Amino acid sequence: MSGVFSPTRAKIKERTLRTDKWWLQPAITFAVLFSFIIYATFRAFEGDNYFVEPLISPFYSPCLSQACVEGSTIFGWTPVSAEIFNFALSPALIILIFPLGFRMTCYYYRKAYYRAFWLSPPACAVAEPHSKYTGETRAPLILQNAHRWFFYAGLLFNVFLTYDAVISFKNAEGEWGHMSVGSLVLLASSTLLWFYSLSCHTCRHTVGGRLKHFSKHPIRYKLWSWVSVLNHSHQQFAWYSLAAVAFADIYVRQVATGAWTNFYFF
Amino acid sequence: MTNALERHKYDVLVIGAGGAGLRAAVEARESGLRVAIICKSLFGKAHTVMAEGGAAASMGNANSNDNWKVHFRDTMRGGKFLNHFRMAELHAKESPDRIWELEMWGALFDRTKEGKISQRNFGGHEYPRLAHVGDRTGLELIRTMQQKIVALQQADKREHGDYESHIKVFAELTITEILKENGKIAGAYGYWRESGSEVLFEAPAVIIATGGVGKTFKITSNSWEGTGDGHALALKAGANLVDMEFLQFHPTGMVWPPSVRGILVTESVRGEGGILTNNKGERFMFKYIPDVFKDKYADNEAEADRWYEDQDNNRRPPELLPRDEVARAINSEVKAGRGTEHGGVFLDVSKRLSAEVIKKRLPSMWHQFYELAGVDITKEPMEVGPTCHYVMGGVEVEPDTAAAVGVPGLFAAGEVAGGMHGSNRLGGNSLSDLLVFGRRAGMGAAAYVKQTTATPVSDANVAAAAARIEAPFARSGGENSYSLHAELQEVTHNLVGIIRTGAELKDAIEKIAEIRKRSANVAVAGGRKFNPGFHLAFDLDNMLLVAESTAKSAIGREESRGGHTRDDFPGMDSGWRQYNHISSFDGTQVSVRKQALPFMPKDLFDLFEVDELKKYMTPEEIAKGGSN
Amino acid sequence: MARKINLRIWRGDSTNGGLQDVQVEANEGEVVLDVIHRVQATQMGDLAVRWNCKAGKCGSCSMEINGKPRLACMTQVAAYGEDETITVTPLRAFPVIKDLVTDVSFNYQKAMEIPAYAPPADLKPGEARMEQVDVERSQEFRKCIECFLCQNTCHVIRDHEENKKSFAGPRFFIRIAELDMHPLDILKNRKRTAQEEHGLGMCNITKCCTEVCPEHIKITDNAIIPMKERVVDIKYDPARMFSGLLKREKRN
Ligand SMILES: Cc1cc2nc3c(=O)[nH]c(=O)nc-3n(C[C@H](O)[C@H](O)[C@H](O)COP(=O)(O)OP(=O)(O)OC[C@H]3O[C@@H](n4cnc5c(N)ncnc54)[C@H](O)[C@@H]3O)c2cc1C
Numbered sequence A: 001m002s003g004v005f006s007p008t009r010a011k012i013k014e015r016t017l018r019t020d021k022w023w024l025q026p027a028i029t030f031a032v033l034f035s036f037i038i039y040a041t042f043r044a045f046e047g048d049n050y051f052v053e054p055l056i057s058p059f060y061s062p063c064l065s066q067a068c069v070e071g072s073t074i075f076g077w078t079p080v081s082a083e084i085f086n087f088a089l090s091p092a093l094i095i096l097i098f099p100l101g102f103r104m105t106c107y108y109y110r111k112a113y114y115r116a117f118w119l120s121p122p123a124c125a126v127a128e129p130h131s132k133y134t135g136e137t138r139a140p141l142i143l144q145n146a147h148r149w150f151f152y153a154g155l156l157f158n159v160f161l162t163y164d165a166v167i168s169f170k171n172a173e174g175e176w177g178h179m180s181v182g183s184l185v186l187l188a189s190s191t192l193l194w195f196y197s198l199s200c201h202t203c204r205h206t207v208g209g210r211l212k213h214f215s216k217h218p219i220r221y222k223l224w225s226w227v228s229v230l231n232h233s234h235q236q237f238a239w240y241s242l243a244a245v246a247f248a249d250i251y252v253r254q255v256a257t258g259a260w261t262n263f264y265f266f
Numbered sequence B: 001m002t003n004a005l006e007r008h009k010y011d012v013l014v015i016g017a018g019g020a021g022l023r024a025a026v027e028a029r030e031s032g033l034r035v036a037i038i039c040k041s042l043f044g045k046a047h048t049v050m051a052e053g054g055a056a057a058s059m060g061n062a063n064s065n066d067n068w069k070v071h072f073r074d075t076m077r078g079g080k081f082l083n084h085f086r087m088a089e090l091h092a093k094e095s096p097d098r099i100w101e102l103e104m105w106g107a108l109f110d111r112t113k114e115g116k117i118s119q120r121n122f123g124g125h126e127y128p129r130l131a132h133v134g135d136r137t138g139l140e141l142i143r144t145m146q147q148k149i150v151a152l153q154q155a156d157k158r159e160h161g162d163y164e165s166h167i168k169v170f171a172e173l174t175i176t177e178i179l180k181e182n183g184k185i186a187g188a189y190g191y192w193r194e195s196g197s198e199v200l201f202e203a204p205a206v207i208i209a210t211g212g213v214g215k216t217f218k219i220t221s222n223s224w225e226g227t228g229d230g231h232a233l234a235l236k237a238g239a240n241l242v243d244m245e246f247l248q249f250h251p252t253g254m255v256w257p258p259s260v261r262g263i264l265v266t267e268s269v270r271g272e273g274g275i276l277t278n279n280k281g282e283r284f285m286f287k288y289i290p291d292v293f294k295d296k297y298a299d300n301e302a303e304a305d306r307w308y309e310d311q312d313n314n315r316r317p318p319e320l321l322p323r324d325e326v327a328r329a330i331n332s333e334v335k336a337g338r339g340t341e342h343g344g345v346f347l348d349v350s351k352r353l354s355a356e357v358i359k360k361r362l363p364s365m366w367h368q369f370y371e372l373a374g375v376d377i378t379k380e381p382m383e384v385g386p387t388c389h390y391v392m393g394g395v396e397v398e399p400d401t402a403a404a405v406g407v408p409g410l411f412a413a414g415e416v417a418g419g420m421h422g423s424n425r426l427g428g429n430s431l432s433d434l435l436v437f438g439r440r441a442g443m444g445a446a447a448y449v450k451q452t453t454a455t456p457v458s459d460a461n462v463a464a465a466a467a468r469i470e471a472p473f474a475r476s477g478g479e480n481s482y483s484l485h486a487e488l489q490e491v492t493h494n495l496v497g498i499i500r501t502g503a504e505l506k507d508a509i510e511k512i513a514e515i516r517k518r519s520a521n522v523a524v525a526g527g528r529k530f531n532p533g534f535h536l537a538f539d540l541d542n543m544l545l546v547a548e549s550t551a552k553s554a555i556g557r558e559e560s561r562g563g564h565t566r567d568d569f570p571g572m573d574s575g576w577r578q579y580n581h582i583s584s585f586d587g588t589q590v591s592v593r594k595q596a597l598p599f600m601p602k603d604l605f606d607l608f609e610v611d612e613l614k615k616y617m618t619p620e621e622i623a624k625g626g627s628n
Numbered sequence C: 001m002a003r004k005i006n007l008r009i010w011r012g013d014s015t016n017g018g019l020q021d022v023q024v025e026a027n028e029g030e031v032v033l034d035v036i037h038r039v040q041a042t043q044m045g046d047l048a049v050r051w052n053c054k055a056g057k058c059g060s061c062s063m064e065i066n067g068k069p070r071l072a073c074m075t076q077v078a079a080y081g082e083d084e085t086i087t088v089t090p091l092r093a094f095p096v097i098k099d100l101v102t103d104v105s106f107n108y109q110k111a112m113e114i115p116a117y118a119p120p121a122d123l124k125p126g127e128a129r130m131e132q133v134d135v136e137r138s139q140e141f142r143k144c145i146e147c148f149l150c151q152n153t154c155h156v157i158r159d160h161e162e163n164k165k166s167f168a169g170p171r172f173f174i175r176i177a178e179l180d181m182h183p184l185d186i187l188k189n190r191k192r193t194a195q196e197e198h199g200l201g202m203c204n205i206t207k208c209c210t211e212v213c214p215e216h217i218k219i220t221d222n223a224i225i226p227m228k229e230r231v232v233d234i235k236y237d238p239a240r241m242f243s244g245l246l247k248r249e250k251r252n
C-alpha cells in the first residue's frame, strides 16, 4: 500500500478519478513509436535498397562500411571493414546507434516513452503501476545524462544528411542542376532534422542558457532567445523530423526496389 | 482541560503573517528575541499576496526630483491632512530603505535601463514612485519575507540545531483573545483551525498585524481573513481605534457574476481608455465633475477622446477622476435606477481598443474576466461597481514604536494600525506602510521586552478564554453564523456604505446591536476539527465590533472627507480636520469620542504652500504655522 | 439562471472517508469553490475547505476536480457538462486532515532545506544593479503562488511515499533554478546539491507539474531541464571531461 493508497491519504479506491480520455495520448504515442521501431529494425537489418543514384536513405548515411553499395559512400571513405560485420549485419548498424541514442536521450522523447511505454506515469494524476521508483538517479537511466554527447554527434549527422540532400540535386548521371521529388524529400528531412537539433534543450543550454548574466553576452543572449522560440516547438519538431526521416527512407526504398519512379521536375 | 492545554512561551508574539507581521517578526528575531508568528491561513497566503500595483518609495529612480518631502506632501494631501504627520513623515523617509532591504533578501523588482528598481505612476503620486513586479508586487513582498524568515531559520539550525528554535510559524491558528495580567500584556489564546484544540501563548509583547475589515461588507476586494480580528482584539484588550469611519471604496470591483463580486478591476483599465456607461448607454461621468476639477477634466466626449492622443491640448476624460469621485458617481447612477441588472455600471474597453491591444496592455484583466467570469473584455463590457477595499482607521499607536496607546506590551502595524493614511490612502502607500511600521513594531517590541519582565498568565484568565471557545458548542438550536454574517453585510452595505446619512447610520447602529445580541446565541454544528461554521462564529463577533465602531464614528463626523461621505453634510469642514475619532470598548459596547489631532511641527508645516493649506486648515491654525 | 448540479464531495479524515453525493444550486458564471461554499452554508456547515483570495492569487484552494489537480476558485462550473457529476476530492499526494483539506507541511519542510539567497557580502542596500534581461528568468519562477499542485501531481512522491524524504519536488526545483539564475546569487554549489541532496535526478521530466501549474510556469522546460543541463555541465559534460576541468569544478 503505497502512493495514493498510503494509509495517511484520503481513502479513495480508484487509481484515478479522471473522467477524460487520459489514456488516448499515451496510446497514440505508443502506437506510433512502436510502429517506427518495428519498421526501423526491419530496415536496419535489411541491408539493401538504401541507395539509388543520387538518393541515399538517411538510415544508411553516412555509409562507412566496405559493405556499402557503390556510390553510397562519402568520397569512397569506408573506414569500417566489411569483415567486422561479416556481411551478416547491415552497414546501418554502425551508425544508427547515434541518431537512436540522440532520440532515446532526448528530453521530449523521454517524457513520451516514460509515459507511453513505462507508464511512469501513464498520465498526470493517474497512479503508476510500479512499486519502486528511483528516476534517473542510477544505472541505466543515469545514462540519460549522455544526451549532450549525442547532441554533438547529431549535429555531425545533420551535416552528412544535408550533404546528401545537396547532392540529390543531381540527375542519375551525376550532373548538377536537377531536382526530383526525391531531392525534395531529402531536403525536407534534413531541414527538419536541423530544426529538431537546434530546438534541443541541450542546444538552448549551450548557446546561452548556462550563462548567469545575459546582459554581458548580448550575442549569446540573442541566440538563446532564438533557440528558445524553436525550443517551444521541440515536441513538434521531434515528431515531424521522425516522420520525415521515416518517409525519406520509405521513399528511397520504394525507388530502389522500382516500386516508385523518382519524378524529375527538371 | 487545562492540564492538557498546549502552551508556548516566546518573547514576542506576532499575530498576522502579512507584510506587516513578517517584517515585524524579522526585526524582532534580528534583535535576538524568540518569536512566534501566528496566522489564520497557511504561511504565505495572507491578503498581502493580492496587492498588485506596487509599493511607494521615493527612491527617485525614475525621476530624480523625487524625495521624501514630495512623498510626504502627496500622502498628506491624499489623506486630506487628517494623517498623523509623524507616521507620514517616517513612512516617506524610510520607505526607500525598506524596499532596498527587500532586494538584499532576494526580491526581484522590475528594472530600469540603468539596472535600478523601476518605478511606475499611480494616482496621487507626483512622480513615478511605485516599485513593482508586473502586477504581482504583493506576492513578491510576501514571498521575499517568507524566504527571509527561512534564511533566519537556517541560521538558527546551524547555530542551535533546530530550524524552529527561535522563530516558528503557527499556521492556521486563530487568536481569539489577547491576555493581560496587571494591566500589561501577558500572552494570547487561540485555537488550531485544523483540530479545534486550544493553545496558550505566553509572551510579554504582542504585535497585531491582522490586516483589514473588508469582510464586514457585502462587496469587498478582501479575502475571508479580512474580518477585523486585530481591531476587535485590540479594542477588547483596552486599546483604542482611531478614525474608523474612513473606508476606501474602490470604484471598480467586479459585480457579476456572483462568483467574482468585489474582485478588483485595476485602475489601469480606465487609464487605457475604458469608458463608464449606464443602462441607457449614456457616458454619465460628464455629469459628475466637481467644480474644483472643471479646468482639468473634459466636459464632452470629443475632447475626452482626443486626450488619449494629445494630452497637452485636451482635458482628461472624467473617468480618470479620483477614486472617491468615481465611486460616488457610480453609486448615484445605480441608486437612480440607471444601473445594470446586477447593480453596477458598464465599463467598456472593447470600443476603443482592438482585441490585440487589450490583451497586450491588460493581460491579467483579460484573464481575470475570461477565466473567472467567462467574459471576453475585448468584445463585451464589464459590469463594475464600488467595492470595499481598505480601512484607513485602526489601532491608535505611537508612531515611532508602533506601540498601542494605553496597553503596555501591545503593538500594531499594517492595515490594522490607524493614523498613517488619514481619511484616504494613496495607492501603493500600504505596501510601504507594512514594511516601515512592521519593522518599527518589531523594534518597539524588542526594546519593550528587554526592559520588562514576563508575567505568567493566570489560570483564571485561561479558563475564561477557554470557556468562550467552548460556548457555541454547548448551545443547540441557536442562530446560524452564516446567515447572521449575511445579515450584517446587508446592513453595512446599505446603511454604512459609500454614501451615508445620519438617519441611516442611526438605523444601522440599532440593527448591528440587534445582530450582536443574537450572535451571542450562535450554535455550531459538527465537531471541532476544521469546522468553518465554528471559525465563522468567532470572526463574526469581531466584525460586529468593527461595524459598530465604524457606524458610531461615522454618525459623529458631520462632514465629508476622503473615505467618509455624508449626504447630509456634503462639504469638507476645516473644523473637523482638527479631530480624530477614538473608539474604545467597555466590555459591552463601543463608545466614540473626539480627540485633538497632534500638531504638525513647523519644519513639516513649511513644506507646503500656505495657499494649499488654506483648503484644509482654519485661519487660526495657519496663523500659528505649526506647533513648536 | 440557477440550475441544480450534482456534486460528489469526498468527506472524511485520515481514518475513514468516502464520496458523498449532494445536489446544489449553481448560478451562471460560478466556479467550483462557489458551489462548495453554498453546500457549506446550506447543507454541510462543517465541510472543511481552504481558500483565501478567490482570485487565483494565493494558491490555497488546491484540490482535485474530476481527478485533475486544480484551483477550485479558477474552475468554472460551466466547464462541465449539464448532466455531468463534478467530483471533488482532497489532494491525493498529501495526508488528509479533513474533507478537502490536506496536510501540506511537507512543502514547508522542503522550503526550509533549500539554501537561501546568498548575495555578495560587500553588497550594500540600494547599490544592487541588475539588468531586466538578467532577472527575467528568475522572475518567471517567482510568479509561483505555492498552490503545491505541481508537488501533488508529481508521481515521484504521489505514487511513492518513501521518496518524500529525498525529493524536494518541482516547486523547489524552480526555487533552486531561480537562485542559480539570480544575477547576484553567489552560492556555488546549488547544481551539485540539487542533484545530490534534493533529488533532481529522480524527476523523469514527464511534465505533469507544468501541465497543472495555474501560473503557467514552464517548470520543466525553463527550470528542471536547464538545471539538469547545469548538472551535466559539472558532472558529465564531454568537453569538460576531456579537458580535465571536471576535477577543478568538483567543488561546485
Ligand atoms: C486586490 C487588492 C490589491 C491591492 N493592491 C495594493 C497595491 O498595489 N499597493 C498597496 O500598497 N496596497 C495594495 N492593497 C492593500 C494591501 O494589500 C493591504 O492593505 C495589505 O496587504 C495589508 O497587509 P497586512 O500585513 O496589514 O495584513 P494582511 O496581509 O491582511 O495579513 C493579515 C494576517 O493576519 C492574520 N490574522 C488575522 N486575524 C487573525 C487571528 N485572529 N489570529 C491569527 N492570525 C490572524 C491573517 O491570517 C494574515 O496572515 C491591495 C489590496 C487588495 C485587496
Ligand code: SF4
Pocket (backbone or CB within 6 Å): C150, C153, C154, C155, C156, C169, C170, C202, C203, C204, C205, C206, C207, C208, C209, C210, C220, C224
Ligand atoms: S516533470 Fe519531474 S518534477 Fe515535474 S511532475 Fe514530472 S517527475 Fe515530477
Ligand code: SF4
Pocket (backbone or CB within 6 Å): C059, C143, C144, C145, C146, C147, C148, C149, C150, C151, C170, C171, C174, C209, C212, C213, C214, C215, C216, C217, C219
Ligand atoms: S510552480 Fe505552479 S503549480 Fe507549483 S506551486 Fe507554484 S504555482 Fe503551484
Ligand code: FES
Pocket (backbone or CB within 6 Å): A102, A105, A106, A107, A108, A109, A147, A151, A196, A197, A200, A201, A202, A203, A234
Ligand atoms: S532535448 Fe530533444 S533532442 Fe535534445
Ligand code: FES
Pocket (backbone or CB within 6 Å): C050, C051, C052, C053, C054, C055, C056, C057, C058, C059, C060, C061, C062, C071, C072, C073, C074
Ligand atoms: S482561493 Fe486563492 S487561489 Fe483559489
